Each structure stands twice: as C-alpha cells, then as structure tokens.
Amino acid sequence: MKHSISPHKFRHFLFTWMKKQGIDDALIQPYSGHESRQSLEIYSKLSIGEAQESYENIINKFPI
Numbered sequence: 001m002k003h004s005i006s007p008h009k010f011r012h013f014l015f016t017w018m019k020k021q022g023i024d025d026a027l028i029q030p031y032s033g034h035e036s037r038q039s040l041e042i043y044s045k046l047s048i049g050e051a052q053e054s055y056e057n058i059i060n061k062f063p064i
Helices: 007-020 026-034 036-060
Strands: none
Touching: 007 026, 007 036, 026 036
16 A cells, blocks of 8 residues: 655654754744744644543543
8 A cells, every 4th residue: 555645744644753852933933934833733733632542542431
C-alpha cells in the first residue's frame, strides 16, 4: 500500500512530533516560518486531541 505525503502534511507531522517531544516553541518557530509562537498552537491542539483520544480509549476499558 503506497501513501503519498505532501510537503504540507510532512510539515504538520514534523512540528507535531517536535511538540510531542517537548521542544519549546521558541526553537520550532524559526523553522516553521510562522511569524508568532501563537501560530504554533495548532500543533499543540493536535497533541491534546491525541491525548484525549488515548485517555478515552483507556477509560472505556474500565467497567463502571
């Protein structure tokens, strides 16, 4: 199965991965091309969304 990846998708993957690794926005920003650190919030939100999904998967395994 072949997957194509666009430069845009790769950028999203890379910056999301960097955020997950705990790399500070001040270090990511120069490579992202974003004018402000606030523009990097999208990558944090993606990580939070994934964390929420993981939490829900785990919590649903416990009988209540």
